Amino acid sequence: MKDISYYESLPDLLSEEKLHSEFMGVLDSCGHEGYENGAIVKIIVELSDRQWNSYSYMNDFLKARVEDVLLSLWDGTDLEYVEDVIAISARLGLVRLFEFLSSRQDSELSGEVAAEIKSAVVELREHISDPYSGMR
Numbered sequence: 001m002k003d004i005s006y007y008e009s010l011p012d013l014l015s016e017e018k019l020h021s022e023f024m025g026v027l028d029s030c031g032h033e034g035y036e037n038g039a040i041v042k043i044i045v046e047l048s049d050r051q052w053n054s055y056s057y058m059n060d061f062l063k064a065r066v067e068d069v070l071l072s073l074w075d076g077t078d079l080e081y082v083e084d085v086i087a088i089s090a091r092l093g094l095v096r097l098f099e100f101l102s103s104r105q106d107s108e109l110s111g112e113v114a115a116e117i118k119s120a121v122v123e124l125r126e127h128i129s130d131p132y133s134g135m136r
């Protein structure tokens with residue numbers, strides 16, 4: 001996995017093959033290279049932004065891999081992490097991850113995280129599966 005600056009400098013539009021390759025590189029190296037959880041999530045944010053800009057849907061296999069990694073890094077007390085996970089879920093249409101977020105009890109979360117999740121559920125609940133909802 002490369003440094004975050006590499007991913008931040010990627011063009012906004014990447015081919016489907018390049019996106020797949022970049023995502024797989026990050027996902028395959030999670031847990032092996034000693035990157036902090038926050039750095040991994042920020043890299044996935046950058047790649048999910050490029051995926052969304054491609055106006056193409058991510059395949060189900062890759063969605064599941066992203067969800068697995070993000071669920072393994074879950075921290076219900078870190079607002080920045082949760083904001084990033086919500087953004088990734090919305091950009092990639094990660095239904096399973098969004099359902100996980102929606103099912104968290106307030107007692108499992110910091111107050112600000114609980115409020116952020118509730119706000120996201122109201123905003124995204126009906127359209128989480130389609131990152132391009134409202135654009136057609």
